[in-house]
Amino acid sequence: MSPDELKQKVAEAAFIYLEQLLHANWVLGIGTGSTVNCFIDCLAQSSQTFVGAVSSSVQTTDRLNAHNINVIDINDVSEVMVYIDGADEVDSTFALTKGGGGALTREKIVASLANKFVCIVDESKLVNCLGAFPVPVEVLPLASHPVATQIGKLGGHPKLRSGLTDNGNCVLDVSGLEIDDPDYWERTINDIPGVVTTGIFSLHRPQEIFVARADGSIDHKVRS
Numbered sequence: 001m002s003p004d005e006l007k008q009k010v011a012e013a014a015f016i017y018l019e020q021l022l023h024a025n026w027v028l029g030i031g032t033g034s035t036v037n038c039f040i041d042c043l044a045q046s047s048q049t050f051v052g053a054v055s056s057s058v059q060t061t062d063r064l065n066a067h068n069i070n071v072i073d074i075n076d077v078s079e080v081m082v083y084i085d086g087a088d089e090v091d092s093t094f095a096l097t098k099g100g101g102g103a104l105t106r107e108k109i110v111a112s113l114a115n116k117f118v119c120i121v122d123e124s125k126l127v128n129c130l131g132a133f134p135v136p137v138e139v140l141p142l143a144s145h146p147v148a149t150q151i152g153k154l155g156g157h158p159k160l161r162s163g164l165t166d167n168g169n170c171v172l173d174v175s176g177l178e179i180d181d182p183d184y185w186e187r188t189i190n191d192i193p194g195v196v197t198t199g200i201f202s203l204h205r206p207q208e209i210f211v212a213r214a215d216g217s218i219d220h221k222v223r224s
């Protein structure tokens with residue numbers, strides 16, 4: 001199957017699972033990216049009612065609005081029942097790298113509010129150790145140089161991404177890191193003054209992951 005077909009397949013599988021749980025008083029959290037776009041399109045076809053969705057990016061908000069799905073401000077919710085999002089890398093302990101689409105900070109905020117985080121990926125995203133995909137780090141523009149210097153001292157090779165995030169910040173894509181201890185690396189990078197957040201999602205890992213295999217079969221993994 002093509003990468004696009006696998007994204008569609010995994011989004012449909014997660015949607016069928018979540019639609020059975022979906023309740024009229026639920027607020028969902030919606031991530032960002034091409035896999036999540038497929039999920040949003042499924043959600044739009046649902047006959048199940050729910051309160052609405054907290055969005056993790058302008059791109060996602062636009063797609064939710066286009067489907068007339070109620071978008072709720074993150075400051076107006078106390079709880080998100082389920083957060084659904086893709087990832088750039090997933091290790092065997094469910095630690096993730098995210099932020100390829102630049103939405104990492106809002107994604108992490110919504111993930112932190114969620115009772116359950118469900119991640120949807122195709123099997124190309126599964127890795128033994130995070131770090132081959134350059135780790136995105138959102139940084140205040142005024143601090144991009146000092147943060148890059150500090151990351152260099154940790155052994156990383158930061159590259160400034162062109163453009164700004166939805167929050168008006170820069171992203172450094174950091175290659176050369178072997179994320180063998182994701183909790184440590186998430187905390188260490190987050191502690192650098194000027195960093196807004198890192199795309200390592202270890203402290204807020206998903207509870208469940210749907211994986212589309214190359215043959216089109218779906219694995220539903222639950223963290224023990």
Ligand code: 5RP
Pocket residue numbers: 031032033034035036085086087088097098099100101102103104107
């Ligand atoms: C955006 C993200 C995405 O979830 C990640 O980049 C995966 O995207 P896609 O589903 O398009 O492969 O973290 O910031």
